[in-house]
Amino acid sequence: MSVTRAIHRLTSLLGEGLSLSKPVLEDHGRSETYFPLAAPDAVAFPKSTEEVSAIVKICAEEGCAVIGFGAGTSLEGQAQAPFGGICVDFSKMKAIRRLAQEDMVAVVEAGITREELNEELRATGLFFPVDPGANASLGGMASTRASGTTAVRYGTMRDNVIG
Numbered sequence: 001m002s003v004t005r006a007i008h009r010l011t012s013l014l015g016e017g018l019s020l021s022k023p024v025l026e027d028h029g030r031s032e033t034y035f036p037l038a039a040p041d042a043v044a045f046p047k048s049t050e051e052v053s054a055i056v057k058i059c060a061e062e063g064c065a066v067i068g069f070g071a072g073t074s075l076e077g078q079a080q081a082p083f084g085g086i087c088v089d090f091s092k093m094k095a096i097r098r099l100a101q102e103d104m105v106a107v108v109e110a111g112i113t114r115e116e117l118n119e120e121l122r123a124t125g126l127f128f129p130v131d132p133g134a135n136a137s138l139g140g141m142a143s144t145r146a147s148g149t150t151a152v153r154y155g156t157m158r159d160n161v162i163g
C-alpha cells in the first residue's frame with residue numbers, strides 16, 4: 001500500500017491525464033483558503049465516470065487519500081491535501097448529459113460551473129439559481145452544500161440537487 005504504487009498504476013490508467021508537475025500540484029494545494037499550501041502527490045484529470053471509479057478503486061487499494069477538486073473556490077481548506085494523496089480535478093467533466101426543460105431538470109457532469117450551466121440554459125428561459133458569489137463547479141457546490149444571496153427564494157444546493 002503506497003502513494004508511489006498508486007501513482008504508478010494511475011499513470012498506466014490515465015497517461016497524460018495524471019500530472020506530477022510542481023506548478024499543477026501547488027495550484028491544487030491552495031484554493032481560496034487562507035491556510036498555507038498543502039499540495040497533493042499527483043493530480044488526476046478524469047474524463048468519464050468510469051475513470052473516476054477506477055481512480056478511486058486504485059487509491060482505496062493503495063490506501064491513499066483522494067481529494068476532489070472543482071474550481072478551488074472553497075474557503076475553509078476543503079480542497080487541500082494535508083496528508084498528500086491524489087487530487088481528482090473534475091475540470092474535464094463538464095458535459096450536460098440531459099436537459100428536460102419541461103421538468104426543469106438538468107443532468108450534468110460534476111465539473112461544469114454554475115456560470116457555464118447558466119450560459120447553456122439561457123435560451124431555455126430557465127436558470128440555475130444557487131449563487132455563492134464564485135464561479136464554482138456543481139460538484140464542489142454540492143459537496144459544500146452551497147447557498148448564497150438567492151437562497152431565501154430558491155433554496156440551497158440541498159433543495160436543488162435531486163440526484
Ligand SMILES: Cc1cc2nc3c(=O)[nH]c(=O)nc-3n(C[C@H](O)[C@H](O)[C@H](O)COP(=O)(O)OP(=O)(O)OC[C@H]3O[C@@H](n4cnc5c(N)ncnc54)[C@H](O)[C@@H]3O)c2cc1C
Pocket residue numbers: 031032067068069070071072073074075078079090110111131132133134135136137138139140141142143144145146147148149
Ligand atoms: C467570494 C466567495 C464568496 C462565497 N460566498 C458563499 C456564500 O455566500 N455561501 C456559500 O454557501 N458559499 C460561499 N462560498 C463558498 C462556495 O460555496 C464554495 O467555494 C463552492 O461551493 C466550492 O465549489 P468548488 O467547485 O470551487 O469546489 P472546490 O473548492 O474545488 O472543492 C470544495 C470541496 O468539494 C469537494 N469536491 C469538489 N468537487 C467534487 C466532486 N466532483 N465530488 C466530490 N467532492 C468534490 C472538494 O474535495 C472539497 O472538499 C464563497 C466562495 C467565495 C470564493
